[in-house]
Amino acid sequence: MTMKVAIVGVGKIARDQHVPAIAASADWELAATVSRNGVVEGVEAFADLHSLLSSRQDVEVISLCLPPVPRFAYATAALQAGRHVMLEKPPGATLSECHTLERMAREAGVSIYATWHSREAAQVAKARAWLKDKRLRSLKVVWKEDVRRWHPGQEWIWQAGGLGVFDPGINALSIVTEILPDPFHLTAATLEFPENRQTPIAASLTFAHPHGAEMSAVFDWRQDGDQTWTIQAETNGGFLLLSEGGAKLAIEGEIQAETETEDNPLQGEYPRLYAKMAKLVRSRGIDMDLTPLTHVADAFLLGQRVIVEPFNE
Numbered sequence: 001m002t003m004k005v006a007i008v009g010v011g012k013i014a015r016d017q018h019v020p021a022i023a024a025s026a027d028w029e030l031a032a033t034v035s036r037n038g039v040v041e042g043v044e045a046f047a048d049l050h051s052l053l054s055s056r057q058d059v060e061v062i063s064l065c066l067p068p069v070p071r072f073a074y075a076t077a078a079l080q081a082g083r084h085v086m087l088e089k090p091p092g093a094t095l096s097e098c099h100t101l102e103r104m105a106r107e108a109g110v111s112i113y114a115t116w117h118s119r120e121a122a123q124v125a126k127a128r129a130w131l132k133d134k135r136l137r138s139l140k141v142v143w144k145e146d147v148r149r150w151h152p153g154q155e156w157i158w159q160a161g162g163l164g165v166f167d168p169g170i171n172a173l174s175i176v177t178e179i180l181p182d183p184f185h186l187t188a189a190t191l192e193f194p195e196n197r198q199t200p201i202a203a204s205l206t207f208a209h210p211h212g213a214e215m216s217a218v219f220d221w222r223q224d225g226d227q228t229w230t231i232q233a234e235t236n237g238g239f240l241l242l243s244e245g246g247a248k249l250a251i252e253g254e255i256q257a258e259t260e261t262e263d264n265p266l267q268g269e270y271p272r273l274y275a276k277m278a279k280l281v282r283s284r285g286i287d288m289d290l291t292p293l294t295h296v297a298d299a300f301l302l303g304q305r306v307i308v309e310p311f312n313e
Contacts, residue, residue, distance in 0.1 A: 003281060004031035004058055005086075008049055008074055009065035010038025012154075013088065017117075018065060021270035027278035031059050049074055053081040060084060061281060068093040069161040072101065075112075079104045084111040084281050086273075090170055090293050091115075093161040102288040111280040113273075114288045116174035120272040121246025126256060127231075128179040134235035136180065136209060141217035143172045144228040147201070148313060157199065158311075164199025166296045168229075169219035173292040175231060175246050176217075184209045186295055189303035194311035201311055205299055 005022060007014050010033050019040055022028045032044045032052055039045045046052040052059065062078040063086040064071050072092055078085050079101065091114035092098040098114065105112035118124070145168060147157075156162045163170065184207045192202040201222060207215035229245035241250045249256040280287060 002029050003027060003060050003278065004029050004056075005061040005063055006030075006032040006034060006052055006056070006059045007040070007063050007065055008034040009067075009088075010035035010040060011065060014038070014065040015040075017270040018063060021274050024271060025274050025278075028274060032056055049077055053077065053083070061086060061277070063277075064088060067156040067162065069156070069159075072097045075101050076104065079108050079110060079112070082108060082110060084277075086113045086277050087115060089114070089116055089174070090163065090167075090296070091288065091290065092293075095290060095293060095297055098288065098290050098293065102286060105286055105288075109284060111277075111284055112286055112288060113277050113280055114290065115273045115277075116171075116178075116289070116292060117269040117273055118171035118174050118246055119178045120269040121175070122268055123242060123249035123256065124175055124178060124246045126249055127240060127242050127246075130240060130251060131179055131233065131235065132181055134237045135211060136182070136213040136233060136235055138214040138234045139176070139180070139209075139216075140232045141172045141176060141219075142228050142230050142232075143169055143218070144220040144223035146223050146227065147221035147311075149227075153313065158194075158197040160198045162199050163296065164193075164197070165201055165203055165219045165221045166199075166299070168221075169203060169217070170292050170296055171245065172217060172219070172229070172231065173295045175242065177289075177291045177295070179231075179242075182210050184215060186298040186302060189299040190306060191299065191303040192306050192308045194309065195307050196310040196312075200303075201308065203299060203303070205295075 005028050022030045030043050033040050034046045034049050034052055061084045065088045068090050075085050157167055187208045188206040190204045191200040193200050202220040205217040209215050231242040233240045238252045
């Protein structure tokens with residue numbers, strides 16, 4: 001049975017990923033949108049969520065594509081109205097509000113899903129299966145991209161709660177926490193803040209692994225030329241390299257499979273997210289894994305703050 005979903009926040013990620021994923025799915029119908037500025041042609045548009053909730057009782061699911069800071073109020077309103085909620089990453093501005101939302105969903109008997117789209121990249125599941133019985137010796141993450149290319153004019157990412165470079169960096173953390181069989185924790189971080197911004201433009205992280213493996217991550221939003229999204233692991237059974245944000249996988253230098261990502265670097269990820277959301281709604285299930293956000297919070301708690309030159313678009 002097709003379910004009706006409403007998108008709240010019609011910005012770049014909604015247009016590029018959510019709308020096409022819904023349109024291609026037999027599970028979903030995009031029944032409405034809520035946005036101050038954006039619309040989807042042929043879909044009923046509302047200026048505020050409360051109007052939608054009061055007039056469209058047939059809309060079962062609210063998919064929130066807003067920046068993290070205002071998201072809690074919208075999620076709360078949807079849950080209180082008995083609707084299922086799908087959260088774009090990161091699921092919230094703080095861990096405590098995410099825990100509150102999960103508790104509210106359980107009390108209301110509805111589904112809530114903290115989505116991590118990079119976990120659905122084409123080769124992530126294969127990487128996880130290969131690492132399952134290996135002993136990790138080292139892991140290095142390099143996530144470097146040009147913020148002007150991927151987040152043009154998005155001022156909210158530079159404001160308190162916007163995460164800065166951790167907006168893409170949390171994608172890397174979502175993959176690492178998915179593919180490694182053992183938990184790990186952050187021990188040190190250096191965060192580079194432009195002197196005119198409230199969030200970091202670069203970060204270097206160090207982690208502790210239960211078996212003593214060396215683990216590090218470097219995130220940077222000042223990358224010119226080729227964009228780099230790689231995770232390299234050395235194990236007792238050989239080397240693994242995930243590249244293109246998880247779309248490509250090589251083991252011992254041999255390409256396992258390639259996925260074309262030039263036109264759409266997130267190809268396949270959002271259809272898989274919506275397929276999982278459909279299963280959760282039908283089973284009244286909840287998926288609120290907050291591990292990636294926990295590592296980001298730890299980085300802000302432990303991180304040494306370094307002021308760097310101003311950033312301007």
